[in-house]
Amino acid sequence: MHKPKMLTTTITRVAFAEKMKQVAENGHFYEYKCINAFWTQRIEGVKLPAEIVLLVGQSPYRFTAISIDRVEISTIPEYAREILSKISSPGDGLVYVYSIKCKPIIVPRGAAPPKQLQLGSFAPIPIEPSDTEIAPC
Secondary structure, three states, X not given: OOXXXXXXXXXXXHHHHHHHHHHXXXXXXXXXXXXXXXXXXXXXXXXXXXXXXXXXXXEEEEEEEEEEEEEEHHHOOHHHHHHHHHHOOOOOOOOEEEEEEEEXXXXXXXXXXXXXXXXXXXXXXXXXXXXXXXXXX
């Protein structure tokens, strides 16, 4: 079976803005995924640190996933719980989720003020049909 070298997921502009706020405050953000066969297979197939691509509309943004943990859904931010509740199947008893800690890929470009993020330039990433499948939670 093909093992992915990266993770890809589609998120809303609002969720992306929240993640960029977390990066500005903490230097990292968390992406949350339902624990199901689809995400378990994808997560078990990557070696950390791994590339994670967030598709915001049709724009891909590259980050590095540095850790993946299982956490109780009650411990994650409210905005993430709301998103997961909308895509999970009713009655599936969602108690734990994957918590993927991500950091931006920073490319040095000469002198920069402290704490200023400089994201690398965009490079097209080939996306396989299986990367765009939407799996129910």
